[in-house]
Amino acid sequence: MNEFWEAKVALQWGTLKPSYDVVIIGGGGHGLATAYNLALRHGITNVAVLERSYIGGGNSGRNTTVIRSNYGKPEPVRFYQRSLELYRDLEAETERWMMHDERGLWWITHTEAGRRTEIARAEINRAFGADTRFAEPEEIEREIPGINMNPAGEFPVLGGSFHAGGATARHDRVVWALAEGAMRAGVDIIQGVEVTGLKVENNQIVGVETTQGSIATETVVSAVGGHATSVADMAGVRLPIRTHPLQAFVTNHYEGTFDAIVASIDLGFYVSQTARGEMLGGAHIDPQPSYSRRSDHHFISSIAKRITALFPFMGDLRVLRQWTGSCDMSPDYSPVMGRTPVDGFLITTGWGTWGFKAIPAGGEAMAELVATGTTPELIAPFSLDRFAKDRALADRGSSGTH
Amino acid sequence: MSLRITCPTCGPRSAEEWIHGEMFDVPDSITNTDEWDVDRGFFHNNPEGLVQEAWFHLYGCRRWVVITRDTRTDEILS
CATH class of the missing domain: 3.50.50.60 (FAD/NAD(P)-binding domain)
Structure with missing residues (x-):
């Protein structure tokens, strides 16, 4: 590199x-x-x-560099799928290496309602050209390294969708x-x-x-x-x-390989491993509209609780950096x-x-x-x-x- | 950044206890009632600077408090 x-x-x-x-x-x-x-x-x-x-x-x-097209409506699925396909060719077209890595995205859920949402998501994604399928808990336990299938005893992993086109790039x-x-x-x-x-x-x-x-x-x-x-x-x-601050973080180097992107909607975070080996996690939107880019301790303590519940191995890592961006949110x-x-x-x-x-x-x-x-x-x-x-x-x- | 909002009854409490409430302000230039409804429903002033807003102390005394905040720095002025 x-x-x-x-x-x-x-x-x-x-x-x-x-x-x-x-x-x-x-x-x-x-x-x-x-x-x-x-x-x-x-x-x-x-x-x-x-x-x-x-x-x-x-x-x-x-x-947090995630590229995906697993949206819930026809128009966004079509649009983001076009973008995902253009990203595949962007390195060849510009002759620049962008560390584009198509490793698949797991969108997991901990509720029965979420299960139905993910089944519907997989159907609508396939209908409009995105490669997504529903995954049962057995497959998730087998495929995602280090996952705790019953986080905090309260949020059992009840299934999810696997979006094969999910990727990251620098x-x-x-x-x-x-x-x-x-x-x-x-x-x-x-x-x-x-x-x-x-x-x-x-x-x-x-x-x-x-x-x-x-x-x-x-x-x-x-x-x-x-x-x-x-x-x-x-x-x-x-x-x-309305412009809201959005926070994310990376940890220090994780020695293992975490070859997936995982998002949990019910626990409210997503995590992936960067090319440098850091674990990248996010995100939290502050409730108030603001242009401030200050990070805070509340974010890091609350997300640490949620992430280590699902991925206990991350409890041994240290937070290296956290940062804030200004997100323009539409209604x-x-x-x-x-x-x-x-x-x-x-x-x-x-x-x-x-x-x-x-x-x-x-x-x-x-x-x-x-x-x-x-x-x-x-x-x-x-x-x-x-x-x-x-x-x-x-x-x-x-x-x-x- | 997480705010600390001072409640008249409970004292300074962190923003996680509060619900943010925007004060809607449709410009006077909009006179058509349909356009007024669309603006009221979807559009925002989103100012860079001082803003007046209401916060509801949900996990406290359950009262509304109106504050003035600078959206550039998150400083609460009153």
Whole structure:
């Protein structure tokens, strides 16, 4: 494993020009994937990506790197399955190693109601192209190393679904590879520039105000994580988003092999092993909307109790790091992508707890929308106006954190 | 970050005992009643800065308390 991989990435930072065809706000996975697809699939290279801090420094670098498509409704299953398939080819396409590892995801349950949910999940996943099947407790005990089948004497493992396509990848490398590909094609990616305003005339975007001067443009894509509401406010667009802190942690090196990703909805956590051997666990959403990224002891003590109940071997490990990201939560636990009431102002937000897995498909679809002017069928159900049309996609049970 | 909210009857108690309640605030510019309902049901101000909110002390005295909090730092001002 080459930990100096980043030195090999040919990052050529851009300088800000006075006008662009497309300005993308936010240099995270979704912003960079949109720029990458605009440049490589549609030949639109007069594009700027504006990043306030450093690329991948927000939620793209704070997530728990799980890629899956085991959702509970047809529209998300189709969308995330497309993303999962694009991830399989992303290393070959960008010629960068992302530690993509398809090891399968176990989504286990401790209640009879949860059993019925998982049977239904497996059926709807198969119907819309995702590889998921129901698993009985005997199989779970055989396949998941170190699992306690009756945690705390109160939460017997009653079954679960096995999602064969579940995978992990190194998030920084995904961000860097997409940035490198976009830069090579001529996209300007600029770090350390903050958007301070959006200029709207006759309900059409005409420019962006930044800390490094004004930019004239007729298309702005907000791919901001965490501060999406503040950016949309600049254009006078209201969002159905509340921003909550979400916490996760890794332990020190675990000597054994834990070759699975396991999520327990009833106990409220998921766990996997990183390429470095650390056990990665999450997650907890704080109840109050907040932009604070402070971690706390309550999270680590409560999740430690739950995780060691199901996996007693983790009681011997030590917590190495914990961190917090800002999750944009939509009311129906699905993303919000596409047009807004302001012409030329497009958004991709509401990525709450499912943003990393959606990077390739989200970028592909947003680039197609920018290039062709028509909303791709794959993301049409996730439009901002779905709430007014009574087409909300309530899918809380698939978020993995509640 | 986990908050500590001061209850008038119970004293400072950690956020795990409380239920968060948002104060909905539909902008005056929305006059159409259908649009008002959609905004009230789904949309949020989500401010970066000071916010007034209500907390219900569920595992305590079961009373509502209104506080002002800075969403950038989670500092509780009153």
